[in-house]
Amino acid sequence: MKPEAEQSFIRILLVEDDEDDFVLTRDALRSISQGRMVLEWVDNGEQALEELRTGRHDVCLLDYRLDASTGLELLARMRQQGWLGPVILLTGMSDEALDEQALKAGAADFLDKSQLSPTLLARSIRYALQHARTLEELRRSRASFRELIERLPDGVGVTQGERLVYANPALISLIGVSSVDELLGGSRAELEGMFIHAEARALLPRDDQKNLAAKAPPMEIRMLRKNGTPVFVELAHAPSVFDGQPCIVWLVRDLTERKQMEARLVRADRMASLGTLAAGIAHEINNPLAFTVANLGHLESDVLPRLKLPGGEQDDVRKLVADAQLGATRVRDIVRQLKMFSRADEQARPEPVDVTRVLESAISMASNEIKHRARLVRDFTDQLVAEANEGRLGQVMVNLLVNAAQAIPEGSVERNEIRVLTRTHAEGLAIEVRDTGSGIPAENLERLFEPFFTTKPVGVGTGLGLPICQDIVTSFGGRMEVESEVGKGSTFRVILRAAAAVRPSEPPKEAVVVAATRRGRILVVDDEPMIGMAIRRTLQREHEVVALTSAREAQARLTSGEAFDLILCDLMMPEMSGMELHQAVANHSPGLAGRMVFLTGGAFTANARAFLNHVPNHRVEKPFSTQELRGLVQSLLAAAS
Structure with a gap:
């Protein structure tokens, strides 16, 4: 069918082997065409097929009897060669059975020549054309709908x-x-x-x-x-x-993508909650740990030398104190690891990170999984610094270490090894975790970073650990690689960009130990009374120490004119924080504000971290040693004199 805009007249092909019937049809068309119909005549089927191949015709009037064949047979051949225009069958006899056959074969109409009139022929042609247009629109609609479904x-x-x-x-x-x-x-x-x-x-x-x-x-x-x-x-x-x-x-x-997103959101929420919990736990442990360590130091350096004990008992007590100090040190290391974990949910930009520091913390956290399965070997290149985030990189390394351990069965520690290796790389630096475990089949290697895919038994793995590790490493601008052979173990490689130098988020200021030039007056502000008492015991032989548990009380005494040479102040306190007290002191006495030393058990809020990175004041991490505290106090008093 030609587009409607191109149809200035209708081209009709008449297939008729009887000239008298041709004349009858021609005359009928002339009386109704009004110059809008063009009739072409052929007298055999082969010539008709040739003409229809040109695509010039809108309607075909087809004689039912053509030599030895029938119009229905020719109609079937027309359809086979792809002509889909309307066909009106003309016959010299009236037969309802033939009429039904013609319609089933795809004819638009079936007309009896003996009853043929201009009106009947015109109506049949109009109907045939309209029917053809409707079928074409339906065909196009179906084709469009099919294409839509396919896409x-x-x-x-x-x-x-x-x-x-x-x-x-x-x-x-x-x-x-x-x-x-x-x-x-x-x-x-x-x-x-x-x-x-x-x-x-x-x-x-x-x-x-x-x-x-x-x-x-x-x-x-x-x-x-x-x-x-x-x-x-x-x-x-x-x-x-x-x-x-x-x-x-x-x-x-x-739903794979949606399930992945849901799982990541759940995990992110869980990690954020755990990070907040870890920070809170670290802060709460640090307070009692701080006065425990300080009191042990005071006991060792100040109390024991003054005790009149027999030589053997003196040594026994010193050993007990040393053992207690060792235990407190191990607790302090665990707390520091918790503090690193508490920052794993930070979405900060990558910054210089000491790779060895992160690996040591990750090894400590994964040691319980490793120690029953394999020997851990460190093969570190010194002073590698990566563009990363300390907490999130630690999360990646803990995951890789635990995976390496779980790839090795328990009970064969001496025969198995987990090697943690660092080295320079063409793209910066590489961290490798190698194990002598069961290895990964080749067909599974390409799917390792696919969410929900896991080779671990049901209930052991979720299939999200490695995809999340890959996301974290990619967010640093790095990438991950894996090599594995069944029965020989696996190597997971993290490739990161190198950084020039470490920029710690809480840079400690080293104390220079000097002899005190004078006795100082020191204010200690900490909401934990035992910390104030421990600091007073540590410093009171050399300095006058005032310990308060309220920052507001400290502010009132300072603004009333009471003089102090140094302020040791907890950073995070209820009602009024050390940051707020610093601002109040700076407004009243800027010089004294510069001599505030912040005691921190973990700056686990964004404001606290930003504050510590902004102010130049010294800070001391809880728990602190008595030697560290005395040295810092002496150096600050000497500088102020």
Whole structure:
């Protein structure tokens, strides 16, 4: 059919082997055409097919009897060669059976020559053209709809009865078959057995039409790809018509990306909660640990020398104090690891990070998993500094170390090894975790960083650890590599950009130990009374020490004119923090504000970290040693004199 805009007249091809019938038809057309119809005449089927190949004709008037063949046979050949225009069959006899056959064969109309009139012929041609336009529009609509279905990102399948009769490319890709031929014609029972997880089959609507036709909300089920891997999908169905027959349309939406996002959000929320909890725990432990360490130091340096004990007992007491100090030191190291973990949820820009420091903390946190399975070997290149985030890089390394340990069975420590190696790399630096474990099959290597894929037993792994590690490393501008061989172990490699120097978030200021030039007056402000008491015991032989538990009381005494040479102040306190007290002192006495020393058990808020990075004041991390505290006090008093 030509576009309507191009149809200034109608071209009609008459296929008729009787000249008298040609004249009859021509005259009938002349009386109705009004110059808008052009008639062309051929007297045999082969010539008719040749003319129709040109595509110039809008309507074909076809004699039912042509030599030894029939018009129906010629009509079939026309359709085979691709001509879809309207055909009106003309016959010299009236036969309802032939009329029905003609319509079934695709003829637009069937006219009896003996009753042919200009009006009847005109009406038949108009009807045929309109019918052809309607069919063409329907064909185009179906083609457009089919193209839409083919391009949909969601899977679409159509079943008629018990058989699958259509599947779009998205469904083929989702299931993982190579072509649609593997699916079409398959029975519902066969397809469910192959591609629906056993636990989900009972959830599917059953075969009776009433159940299938019932309106039901989409359901989330687990399907299986051809290779056996599970995939979560949203499944919906609806009754419809396909190729003129009743059917059920199945819509299948891949939920993998949504599930990944949900899992990451849950994990991120969990990590944020754990980070906050870890920071709080670290801060709360640091307070009692601080006065414990300070009191042990005071006991060792000030009390024991003055005790009149027999030589042997003096040595025993000193050993007990040393053992207690060792235990406190181990607790302090654990707290520092918790503080690093508490910063793992920070989304800060990458900054220079000491790689060895991060690895040592990660090894300590993973040591319980490692010690029963393998020897740990450190192979570190000194002074490697990476562009990263300390807490998040630590999270990556803990995960890799635990994975390495879990790849090795327990009980063979001497025969197995986990080697942590650092070295320079063309792209910056590389950190490797090598194990002598079971190794990873080659077919699984490409899927290791795919969310929810895990080679661990059910209940041991979620399949999210490595994808999250990869996301973290990528966020630093780095990348991850893996090498593995079954039976020989695996190597996971983290490649990062190198940085010029470490910029600690809480840079400690080293104390220069000098002899005190004078006795100082020192104010200690800490909401934990035992810390104030411990500091007073440590310093009171050399200085006058005033210990307060309220920053507001300290502010009142300072603004009233009471003089102090030095202020030792806790950073995080209720009602009024050390930061707020610093601002108040700076407004009243800027010089004294510069001589404030901050005692911190973990600056676990963004404001506190920003404050410590901004002010030049000295700070002391809890727990602190008596020697460290005395040395700092002496150096500051000497500088102020």
